[in-house]
Structures are given as C-alpha cells and as structure tokens.
Amino acid sequence: EVQLVESGGALEQPxxxxxxxxxxxxxxxxxxxxxxxxxAPGKGLEWIGFIRSNAFGxxxxxxxxxxxxxxxxxxxxxxxxxxxxxSLKTExxxxxxxxxxxxxxxxxxQGTLVTVSS
Amino acid sequence: DIQMTQSPSxxxxxxxxxxxxxxxxxxxxxxNLNWYQQKPGKAPDLLIFAASSLQSGVPSRFSGSGSGTDFxxxxxxxQHEDFASYHCLQTYSTPYTFGQGTKLEVK
Numbered sequence: 001e002v003q004l005v006e007s008g009g010a011l012e013q014p015x016x017x018x019x020x021x022x023x024x025x026x027x028x029x030x031x032x033x034x035x036x037x038x039x040a041p042g043k044g045l046e047w048i049g050f051i052r053s054n055a056f057g058x059x060x061x062x063x064x065x066x067x068x069x070x071x072x073x074x075x076x077x078x079x080x081x082x083x084x085x086x087s088l089k090t091e092x093x094x095x096x097x098x099x100x101x102x103x104x105x106x107x108x109x110q111g112t113l114v115t116v117s118s
Numbered sequence: 119d120i121q122m123t124q125s126p127s128x129x130x131x132x133x134x135x136x137x138x139x140x141x142x143x144x145x146x147x148x149x150n151l152n153w154y155q156q157k158p159g160k161a162p163d164l165l166i167f168a169a170s171s172l173q174s175g176v177p178s179r180f181s182g183s184g185s186g187t188d189f190x191x192x193x194x195x196x197q198h199e200d201f202a203s204y205h206c207l208q209t210y211s212t213p214y215t216f217g218q219g220t221k222l223e224v225k
Contacts, residue, residue: 045205047214061212097161103209105152106164106173
C-alpha cells in the first residue's frame with residue numbers, strides 16, 4: 001500500500017526556519033517526483049512545489065509565494081522528501097501535505113500542521 | 119498562471135442522485151486535470167487523474183471527462199459517503215492551480 005507520512009510541523013516564530021519530512025513507503029520512491037501542497041485553516045488548497053526524480057536531475061519548481069524561501073530536497077536512500085522552510089511568515093500557517101507523482105499528484109499524506117505566530 | 123473556474127461552489131443532492139461538477143481552465147491544459155475528494159479534517163483523496171483515469175480503489179460511480187479547457191466529474195449514483203468537498207487541479211504547467219472547490223451537501 002502506498003503511504004506518505006509527513007512530520008516536523010510545529011509552532012514557530014516569524015522569520016525562523018522549519019524542516020518538514022515526507023516519509024514514503026509502498027512504492028519505489030526514487031522513481032517518482034514528490035509534490036508539496038498546503039491548506040491554510042478554512043482556506044483552499046495551494047500547490048507549493050515539486051521535486052522530480054533523480055532520472056530528471058531532481059529538478060525543482062516552486063510557487064511564487066514560497067520561491068527563494070522554501071527548498072525541496074530528497075534522500076532516495078531513506079525514501080524521504082524534505083521541505084525546508086526559511087524566513088517563515090504568518091501567512092505560511094497551514095497543514096502541509098506531500099504527494100506521490102508529478103502530474104498524477106496522489107495519494108497524499110495526512111499532513112502536518114505548521115503554525116507561524118509570535 | 120492558469121486559472122481554474124470550478125462550478126458550482128456548493129450543491130445540494132440526495133442519495134441516488136447523479137451529480138456533475140465542472141472545471142474550466144483559462145487556457146488549454148490537454149488532459150492534465152485531477153479530481154480530489156476531501157472530507158473535513160482529512161487530506162484530499164485522489165479520485166481521477168489525467169482527466170478520466172480512475173485512481174485505484176476508487177468506486178466506479180466516479181468518472182471524469184473532458185480535454186482542453188472543459189472538464190467534468192460525475193458521480194453516477196450518490197452514496198452517503200460521497201457528501202464531501204471536491205477539488206480540481208491542473209498539472210499542465212506550473213504553478214499548478216486548483217479550482218475553488220465544490221461542497222456537496224445533503225438535500
């Protein structure tokens with residue numbers, strides 16, 4: 001069974017950093033891209049970015065709202081993708097989800113809550 | 119950026135009804151369109167990818183159609199567990215963008 005489990009969410013102050021993890025199982029992780037999405041409380045869904053597989057140079061793309069602040073990386077030996085979030089803003093408060101595949105974008109993990117507040 | 123216009127934003131229906139939700143893209147996205155179901159407090163579940171391909175494990179009462187700019191999600195006979203929110207997502211070009219969502223409620 002394909003599973004993705006996010007972790008690392010926390011309460012953090014504006015301007016600080018946080019790293020989220022996405023642990024995958026049930027498929028050959030290294031063969032697939034990983035997307036990150038988020039959903040602010042009571043709001044809609046937002047795409048954050050993706051990282052492609054090693055076969056595609058682990059290329060990354062990001063939404064304008066996070067570009068230059070967030071970095072996606074991966075460790076295929078551990079089947080984990082990471083979302084490094086720097087210079088956090090209050091508007092980054094959301095549940096963060098990862099998903100399998102670049103365009104199929106599913107399934108998703110259950111998400112991890114990031115709260116940015118002073 | 120590609121804008122996705124989803125309609126209706128809310129819909130009241132009864133068990134057994136046939137329901138259709140629509141997404142329109144601001145430009146052609148070929149068939150790069152996914153549909154998700156989301157229940158309160160849960161992550162979205164992928165129902166349909168590539169406009170019409172049923173995700174493994176999803177009941178066959180769900181179907182998707184369309185290409186270019188106009189797409190449809192159809193639930194052929196609503197079941198109790200289908201009352202939820204539905205979202206479309208274009209994965210044709212970045213930034214990937216979602217429709218505004220449709221909340222399907224009990225009539």
